[in-house]
Amino acid sequence: MSDRLGTQSRIYFSTDRSIDLYELEELCDSVGWARRPLRKVRKALEHSYMVVSMWEVRGTRKRLIGFARATSDCAFNATVWDVAIRPEFQGKGLGKALMSYLISKLRRDDISNITLFADPHVVKFYGGLGFLADPEGIKGMFWYPN
Numbered sequence: 001m002s003d004r005l006g007t008q009s010r011i012y013f014s015t016d017r018s019i020d021l022y023e024l025e026e027l028c029d030s031v032g033w034a035r036r037p038l039r040k041v042r043k044a045l046e047h048s049y050m051v052v053s054m055w056e057v058r059g060t061r062k063r064l065i066g067f068a069r070a071t072s073d074c075a076f077n078a079t080v081w082d083v084a085i086r087p088e089f090q091g092k093g094l095g096k097a098l099m100s101y102l103i104s105k106l107r108r109d110d111i112s113n114i115t116l117f118a119d120p121h122v123v124k125f126y127g128g129l130g131f132l133a134d135p136e137g138i139k140g141m142f143w144y145p146n
Helices: 021-030 038-046 094-108 120-127
Strands: 010-014 050-058 061-072 077-085 113-116
Touching: 010 094, 021 038, 021 061, 021 077, 050 094, 061 094, 077 094
Parallel strands: 077 113
Antiparallel strands: 010 050, 050 061, 061 077
């Protein structure tokens, strides 16, 4: 990729969990997510089965431009959480690339049932990646404290 000045950038994936939490929170802010306590975000990362980040490198500058994580039973099932692509990088195939990378890593670990929860405005995006509303018609149920 290159910007208006022709400066080249490189994009790469990482599964390193040592992500700066403030940088991750800034990414989440950029997509309009509500703030979450950093101690809980740290705990979620520590207990995730897989963490994938996407980085842009331009010269000596490196910045977080995408993120996703998955929890799993380590055998059959994984659930994808917290997929985010910085708004100025959306619509360029990077969200698809991030999800494809995550799915391929999960499949390499022989996990065959991959689920996620999608907000209405991104259902079409995930449908384009092969995700279906539950074909057996099972509806997710949620319990929240009063």
